[in-house]
Amino acid sequence: MSTDKPGVELMTSSEITWCPGCPDHIILESARRALLSLMDQGYQRDNFTMTTGIGCHGKIFDYLNISGFYCLHGRPIPTAMGIKMGNPNLEVITFAGDGDTYSEGMAHFIHACRFNPDMTLFVHDNQSFSLTTGQATPTSQLGFKTKFEPLGTYNSPLNPIHLALSAGASFVARCNAKDILHTQQIMEQAIKHKGFAFVEIIQDCIVFNLYANNQDRFMYKIPAGDNDLTQAMALAQEYDYNNGQGKIPIGVFYAKERPTLDSQWPQLIDLKNKKVGWKGLKK
Amino acid sequence: MYYLLNKWNYILKIIICQILYGLELIVFFCYNMKVINLYFMRLNILIGGRAGQGINRASVIIAETLIKTGYYTFSYRDYPSIIRGGHNFNILSVSDQPIASHESVLDVIIALDKNTILIHQSKLKPEGIILSYKDFDGLGLNTNVALAGALIKLLGIDSKLLISIIKDTIKNETAVTAVEQGYQNQDNKYNLKPLKNVISVSSGSKAVATGALNSKIDLYFSYPMTPATGVPEILAKDQLANQCLVFQPEGEIAAVNMALGASFSGARTMVGTSGGGFDLMSEGLSLQGMSQIPLVVYLASRPGPATGLPTHSSQSDLGIALHAGHGEFPRVVVAPGDPTEAMEKVNEAFYLSEKFGVLSILLSDKHLAESEFSTSEKIKKPLIVKVNRPVPGRGVVKVSSYETDSDGLTTEDADLAVKNAKNRLKKYEAIKKECQKFEMIKFYGNKNSQNLIIGWGSTKGAIIDAIAGEDFKFLQVLYLKPMSDKIKAELAKAHNVILVEDNLTGQLGRLIREKTGFKIEKRILKYDGRPFLSDKLKQELLNKIK
Numbered sequence: 001m002s003t004d005k006p007g008v009e010l011m012t013s014s015e016i017t018w019c020p021g022c023p024d025h026i027i028l029e030s031a032r033r034a035l036l037s038l039m040d041q042g043y044q045r046d047n048f049t050m051t052t053g054i055g056c057h058g059k060i061f062d063y064l065n066i067s068g069f070y071c072l073h074g075r076p077i078p079t080a081m082g083i084k085m086g087n088p089n090l091e092v093i094t095f096a097g098d099g100d101t102y103s104e105g106m107a108h109f110i111h112a113c114r115f116n117p118d119m120t121l122f123v124h125d126n127q128s129f130s131l132t133t134g135q136a137t138p139t140s141q142l143g144f145k146t147k148f149e150p151l152g153t154y155n156s157p158l159n160p161i162h163l164a165l166s167a168g169a170s171f172v173a174r175c176n177a178k179d180i181l182h183t184q185q186i187m188e189q190a191i192k193h194k195g196f197a198f199v200e201i202i203q204d205c206i207v208f209n210l211y212a213n214n215q216d217r218f219m220y221k222i223p224a225g226d227n228d229l230t231q232a233m234a235l236a237q238e239y240d241y242n243n244g245q246g247k248i249p250i251g252v253f254y255a256k257e258r259p260t261l262d263s264q265w266p267q268l269i270d271l272k273n274k275k276v277g278w279k280g281l282k283k
Numbered sequence: 284m285y286y287l288l289n290k291w292n293y294i295l296k297i298i299i300c301q302i303l304y305g306l307e308l309i310v311f312f313c314y315n316m317k318v319i320n321l322y323f324m325r326l327n328i329l330i331g332g333r334a335g336q337g338i339n340r341a342s343v344i345i346a347e348t349l350i351k352t353g354y355y356t357f358s359y360r361d362y363p364s365i366i367r368g369g370h371n372f373n374i375l376s377v378s379d380q381p382i383a384s385h386e387s388v389l390d391v392i393i394a395l396d397k398n399t400i401l402i403h404q405s406k407l408k409p410e411g412i413i414l415s416y417k418d419f420d421g422l423g424l425n426t427n428v429a430l431a432g433a434l435i436k437l438l439g440i441d442s443k444l445l446i447s448i449i450k451d452t453i454k455n456e457t458a459v460t461a462v463e464q465g466y467q468n469q470d471n472k473y474n475l476k477p478l479k480n481v482i483s484v485s486s487g488s489k490a491v492a493t494g495a496l497n498s499k500i501d502l503y504f505s506y507p508m509t510p511a512t513g514v515p516e517i518l519a520k521d522q523l524a525n526q527c528l529v530f531q532p533e534g535e536i537a538a539v540n541m542a543l544g545a546s547f548s549g550a551r552t553m554v555g556t557s558g559g560g561f562d563l564m565s566e567g568l569s570l571q572g573m574s575q576i577p578l579v580v581y582l583a584s585r586p587g588p589a590t591g592l593p594t595h596s597s598q599s600d601l602g603i604a605l606h607a608g609h610g611e612f613p614r615v616v617v618a619p620g621d622p623t624e625a626m627e628k629v630n631e632a633f634y635l636s637e638k639f640g641v642l643s644i645l646l647s648d649k650h651l652a653e654s655e656f657s658t659s660e661k662i663k664k665p666l667i668v669k670v671n672r673p674v675p676g677r678g679v680v681k682v683s684s685y686e687t688d689s690d691g692l693t694t695e696d697a698d699l700a701v702k703n704a705k706n707r708l709k710k711y712e713a714i715k716k717e718c719q720k721f722e723m724i725k726f727y728g729n730k731n732s733q734n735l736i737i738g739w740g741s742t743k744g745a746i747i748d749a750i751a752g753e754d755f756k757f758l759q760v761l762y763l764k765p766m767s768d769k770i771k772a773e774l775a776k777a778h779n780v781i782l783v784e785d786n787l788t789g790q791l792g793r794l795i796r797e798k799t800g801f802k803i804e805k806r807i808l809k810y811d812g813r814p815f816l817s818d819k820l821k822q823e824l825l826n827k828i829k
Contacts, residue, residue, distance in 0.1 A: 002679065002691070002692060012690075012692060046677055047675075047676060049676075051544070054684070061683070061693070062692045062693050065679055067675035067676075067680045068675075069544060069682050069683070070682070070684055070685055070693065071540065071570075072540065072566055072570050072684050075537075075540040075566075078532065078536070078541045079541065079543060079547075081537075081544065082502075082540065082542060082544025082545040083545065083547060083548045084544075085530065085544075086501075086502065086545035086547065086548030087548040087549060087675070087676055089676065090676060107534060107537070108533065108537055267522065267527070267528045277549045277676060278501035278551070279550065281526065283499060283526045
C-alpha cells in the first residue's frame with residue numbers, strides 16, 4: 001500500500017511519464033479534485049476503486065492513490081463490473097482509452113450500457129493509439145495517415161455518444177480535457193449518478209494525431225435542462241468526430257436513472273443493506 | 284493318542300481343502316459359463332427416440348425407481364445438438380453391484396420411435412426384449428412413462444414406487460394412468476428383488492455445483508456452452524437460498540475478467556466453460572498469473588477442434604488446461620473421475636486458489652458432467668475456504684496486469700522482474716507440497732498385477748468395470764499439475780503399461796513422458812466423441828497383454 005505524495009492528497013509518489021503538455025495531466029488533476037470534493041461530501045476514500053485499461057490513459061493507475069486493478073487492454077469495463085458485483089458498496093470508476101473501449105472492448109462497452117451497473121466510465125479519447133506510437137482507433141478522423149495505414153484510414157469515425165445512447169446508457173456526457181473545472185464537475189455528476197455513467201473526454205494527442213487537436217473553438221456547452229432521448233440523439237449527431245465539421249456539444253447529453261444491476265439482484269441488495277462485500281457476509 | 288490327533292488334523296485339513304476347491308470350481312464355472320448373473324447381475328437398457336419425446340426424463344424416473352429399490356445404475360446420455368427430431372438415446376445400466384459404465388450389448392430396448400429399433404436392434408442380445416411405442420398408440424407425450432411402467436413390470440418391481448415418483452415429478456393424472464397401462468401390459472421377466480443398499484445418484488455437473496457450495500462459493504460467471512452449462516443452471520436454481528449469485532455476461536472474455544474483478548473485491552469466484560470458451564478465457568488466465576487473484580475455472584471438454592461435436596465427449600483439452608495463457612506462472616489442474624471425486628476436487632481447487640492466490644482448473648468432460656452415476660460412498664468433510672487477503676474498501680489495494688513493486692505500482696525494473704518471477708516459481712513448490720495432503724493418484728484392481736493401466740478423468744468408470752476379476756492394476760491420475768512423483772516408480776515396476784484415453788494423441792501419455800522420460804507404447808485411444816464401453820474396453824485390454 002503506497003502512501004500519498006507529501007503535500008498532495010490522493011497522489012502517489014510515482015514519476016509521471018506522460019508527454020509534457022499532454023491533457024492526461026489535466027484529466028488526472030480533474031479526477032483528483034472530483035474525488036476530493038466527493039470526499040468532502042461524505043464519500044469514503046477507501047471505497048473508491050478504479051480499473052484502467054492499457055494505453056497512455058492507463059498510467060493514471062500509478063498516479064492516483066486509490067485502490068484499483070490495472071486490467072488487460074480492452075477489459076477495464078468487465079473487470080469493474082466484477083468488482084462492483086464482488087462488493088456493491090464500492091464506488092467503481094473506470095479510466096479507459098478510445099482504442100481500449102471502442103476497439104478491443106466494444107462488446108463490453110455496449111453491454112455495460114445495457115446492464116446498467118452503478119459505475120462510472122471515463123474514456124480518454126485522443127483519437128489515436130498513442131502508447132503504441134500512433135495508429136488509428138475507431139474514433140480517428142477519416143483519412144488519418146499512420147505508419148500502419150500510410151494510405152490513410154478508409155473508415156469513418158464511430159460516434160460513441162450516439163452508440164451509448166442507443167445501447168441504453170443512463171448517463172451520457174462529453175467534456176473537454178483542457179477545461180479542468182467543467183471536467184471535474186461532470187466527473188462528480190457522473191460518479192453520483194446511479195447507474196452506468198459514461199463520460200467521453202476529448203483530449204489532444206500532441207504527438208501522434210496533430211490534425212485532431214485544438215478543437216476547442218468548435219465546442220459549446222449544452223444548456224442545462226433534461227434532454228429526452230430524441231433530443232440527446234440529435235445533439236450527439238452534431239459532431240461526427242471528423243475535425244472541423246459541425247459544432248461539438250460539451251456537457252451532459254442525457255441523464256435518466258433506471259434500475260441498476262446492483263439494485264435488481266436480491267443478493268447484491270442484501271450486501272448493500274448489510275454494508276459488506278461477499279467477504280464480510282456470514283453464511 | 285498323539286498319532287490320532289495328528290490323523291484327525293490331517294483329515295480335517297483335507298476336508299477343508301476339498302470344500303474350498305469345490306467353491307472355487309463353482310465360482311470358476313459360473314464365471315466362465317456366464318452364469319455370473321447369479322452373483323453379479325447387470326442389465327443394459329436403451330431408451331431412444333426423437334429429441335423432445337422425454338427420453339432423458341424417462342431414464343431419470345426409471346433410474347430413481349431402481350435406486351430406491353436398492354440397485355446401482357449408470358446412465359449415459361447420447362444426443363445431437365438439436366432441439367426437435369433427430370435421434371436421442373440413453374443407456375441405463377443396472378446392477379446389484381456398484382457400476383460406472385455402460386456396455387455395447389443390450390438387454391432391453393425401449394423405443395419411442397421406429398428409428399430406435401432400426402439403429403439399435405443389432406446390439407440386442409438374442410434373449411433381449413423390445414418395448415415399443417407401437418403398443419401405446421394414442422398416448423402422445425405420455426408414451427415415455429407408459430414404457431417406463433412396462434419396463435418396471437418386466438424387471439419385476441412393484442409399480443407403487445414408480446407411480447409415487449411420477450406423482451412427485453410430473454404431477455399429471457394422465458401420466459399415472461399411462462404408467463398403469465404400461466405396467467399391466469407387460470410380464471415380469473427379470474424378477475429383481477428389493478435390496479438393502481442405500482444409494483445416492485448424481486451427475487458430474489451436480490457434484491461440481493455441490494462442491495462449489497461446500498466451498499461457500501459467492502459468484503459464478505459463465506456464458507452458455509454445452510457441456511459446462513449444467514453447473515451454473517444447478518447453482519442458479521437455489522442461488523437465493525444458498526447466498527450466491529450466477530451471472531451470464533456477454534461472453535467468456537467478459538466472464539473471466541469479471542470473475543477476477545469480483546475475486547479482487549473479496550468474493551469466492553468460479554467461471555465455467557468448454558474448450559472454445561476456455562480459449563477465449565486464456566488472456567484472463569494469464570492475468571490471474573500476474574495479479575495472483577484467486578480463481579477457479581471449470582473446464583468441461585467436448586470434441587474439437589472448433590465447434591466439433593458439441594454434445595459429445597472427449598479428453599482432448601488436457602493440453603490447453605496445462606498450457607493456456609501466455610507467460611510462465613503456476614497453476615493447478617485436477618481431473619476427477621466421478622461425481623464423488625468432483626465434489627472433493629472442486630473444494631480442493633477453491634482451497635488451493637484462496638490459500639496460494641493460484642489458478643485452479645477443474646478438468647471434466649461431457650461424459651462425467653452429464654452422465655448420472657450412483658454411489659453409496661461416504662462424502663468427506665469439506666475443507667474450509669477462507670478469504671484472508673487485503674481487499675478494496677479498507678486501505679489502498681492495487682493489483683495489476685503489469686509487473687509491480689511491493690505497492691502494486693508498475694515497474695519495469697529488471698531485478699524486481701527476477702524477484703517476482705522467482706516468487707511465482709517458489710509458490711508452485713509450496714503448492715506442490717500442499718497437494719501431497721490430497722489424493723493425487725489412486726489405485727484400483729489387483730494391486731500386485733504386472734499389468735498397469737494409466738488413465739484420468741471420466742474413463743475411470745469404464746476402466747474399473749472392465750478390469751473387474753481380471754489381472755490388471757489401474758492407476759488413476761487425479762492431479763495433472765502438480766503431478767505425483769510416485770508415478771515413475773509404478774511405471775518401472777510394471778511389466779505391461781497401457782494408456783487409456785478418450786483422445787487422438789494420448790495427451791496424458793505425453794505429459795508422463797515429459798515428467799518421467801517413460802514412453803508408454805501400449806495405448807488404447809478413442810476419439811469418436813463417445814466414451815468407452817466397459818465390455819469392449821475389457822477385450823481391448825486383454826488383447827494388449829496377450
